[in-house]
Each structure stands twice: as structure tokens, then as C-alpha cells.
Amino acid sequence: METPRYEDVRHAFARLRLEDKARFLIEATAATLADGIETAGALLARGLERCMEACQRRTATGPSARGGRRILKPENIDGTPTSHRRVRAAQCAR
Structure with a gap:
């Protein structure tokens, strides 16, 4: 079930002009993609660090x-x- 805040945002979005809706959607999409890329990069870096640490321990x-x-x-x-x-x-x- 949606929270009251979500419903407020939906109603505010519905009242926007078409150009503002488009700009909002583009900005939100870019921000969401950036967050996903940042998260994926952090996970990859953590995995590579663990791999290198294991390799160093193993060779040491x-x-x-x-x-x-x-x-x-x-x-x-x-x-x-x-x-x-x-x-x-x-x-x-x-």
C-alpha cells in the first residue's frame, strides 16, 4: 500500500505541465541510473579488493x-x- 507521502507526490506530479513532467522524468531517470552505476561500481570494487586480498594471502x-x-x-x-x-x-x- 502506498504511503500518504507517495500519494502527495503523485498528485503534485499530475498537476505539472507536460514540459515539467518530461524534465522531471528525465532528471529522475538520470539520477536513478547514476545511483545504480555507483552501487554497481562499489560492489565491483569491493569484490576485486577481496579477490586481491585473498590472492595476496594465498601467495604470502x-x-x-x-x-x-x-x-x-x-x-x-x-x-x-x-x-x-x-x-x-x-x-x-x-
């Missing part, structure tokens, strides 16, 4: 925590070392 525990395996730096097909970022990603994938 050393080989003994992973069954005594050594961490080998991956190489490209031609034998040249890959970038640091790829090494870190490969370590996190284990």
Missing part, C-alpha cells in the same frame, strides 16, 4: 601451505619471461 603463505610446490614463473612460448602481472595472475590461479 609460501610453498609449504600449497603442498610444497614451488612457484614457477611462467614463460612465453619462445622462453622469454612473461610480465609481472601475468606471473601474479598465474600464482593466484593456483
Whole structure:
């Protein structure tokens, strides 16, 4: 059931001129989209932070925590070392 405040806003909106209704709807839509994008961005950032923290904890525990395996730096097909970022990603994938 709608609150009295909601009904008041609906009646106020109904009394607006067509141009004001259109402007209000555009502004409300933009504000709603901005809020959604901001929320999604914050959730994504939080998820990435958690992932990176878990990866750092996992790589900081050393080989003994992973069954005594050594961490080998991956190489490209031609034998040249890959970038640091790829090494870190490969370590996190284990």
C-alpha cells in the first residue's frame, strides 16, 4: 500500500505541465541510473579488493601451505619471461 507521502507526490506530479513532467522524468531517470552505476561500481570494487586480498594471502603463505610446490614463473612460448602481472595472475590461479 502506498504511503500518504507517495500519494502527495503523485498528485503534485499530475498537476505539472507536460514540459515539467518530461524534465522531471528525465532528471529522475538520470539520477536513478547514476545511483545504480555507483552501487554497481562499489560492489565491483569491493569484490576485486577481496579477490586481491585473498590472492595476496594465498601467495604470502609460501610453498609449504600449497603442498610444497614451488612457484614457477611462467614463460612465453619462445622462453622469454612473461610480465609481472601475468606471473601474479598465474600464482593466484593456483
